[in-house]
Amino acid sequence: MLDAVDVGGPLGAIGCGRQHFPRNSAKNAEKNCLKPHLKSQWCIPPEQNAAFVCAMEDVLDVYERPLDVARPVVCLDEKPCQLIRDVLQPIQPKAGQVKREDSEYERCGTANLFGWVEPLTGRRDVWVTDRRTSVDYAHSLERLAAAYPHAEKIVLVQDNLSTHSKSALYQAFSPEKARTLAQRFEFHFTPKHGSWLNMQELEWSALARQALKARVGDKAALVKVVEYWLTQRRERAVCIRWHFTTSDARRKLSRAYPTLTD
Secondary structure, three states: OOEEEEEOOOOOOOOOOOOOOOOOOHHHHHHHHOOOOOOOOOOOOOOOOHHHHHHHHHHHHHHOOOOOOOOOEEEEEEEEEEEEEEOOOOEOOOOOOOOEOOOOEEEEEEEEEEEEEEOOOOEEEEEEEOOOOHHHHHHHHHHHHHHOOOOOOEEEEEEOOOOOOOHHHHHHOOHHHHHHHHOOEEEEEEOOOOHHHOOHHHHHHHHHHHOOOOOOOOHHHHHHHHHHHHHHHHHHOEEEEEOOOHHHHHHHOHHHOOOOOO
16 A cells, blocks of 8 residues: 655644734734744754755755666664653553553653655665664665665765764775775765755654654663554555755745855
8 A cells, every 4th residue: 555745845844833823803913922932943944055055956856856766765864762761650541531641751761763765665664773873874874775785876865964974884894895885875965954855854753743652661662663663654655755846945945045246
């Protein structure tokens, strides 16, 4: 069964939502608009930044490529995950009720999630690690390369982090293996303040909403939760249809482009 997620713009997938208020009601304006404690969180692009728009257009051009089994487009990302354990046993719900849990909890450290998705086919993977160092990143590339043994090149979109470097391969493997792995990939990086361009972010959002609402207290439990969610996600083969193009960016994010002077 194939399913799909449609993404039409740069901010809708990560924003917390906007509130719309009646225009012609002073009473409602006073009641609803004057709430300085409310806020929405966005990835705000910089203004007149050539490096930002260069990297953004590069990634958007990659997303417009047609499906090519020899050169699959894959998005890779990692995500920290806080481990939290209940102090008091939650009350399991009866018919017509919701689960009730105490507000007190115990912090049990953190874990890390690596994940990748091929948007056009719905292929994906997620796994749990203790850390997110350069060596961990190198092993994630090794795992990704093994998933595409017959691909000429894996076209990889990822965030521009210090650990996301070919040199990480040489920290983890012999020079021969590191060079061989590096040649398997065509690297493309999202700009700073442009993580919304990485479609793996949509996978993290789905994982958080569908599987990680309940508290998870240790790494073993997190592995089980993630593996179960991943199995369901793979069975549905959820694809991602990305509609935001370079022409859209030049129109909607025009303030990010440098102003040319004579």
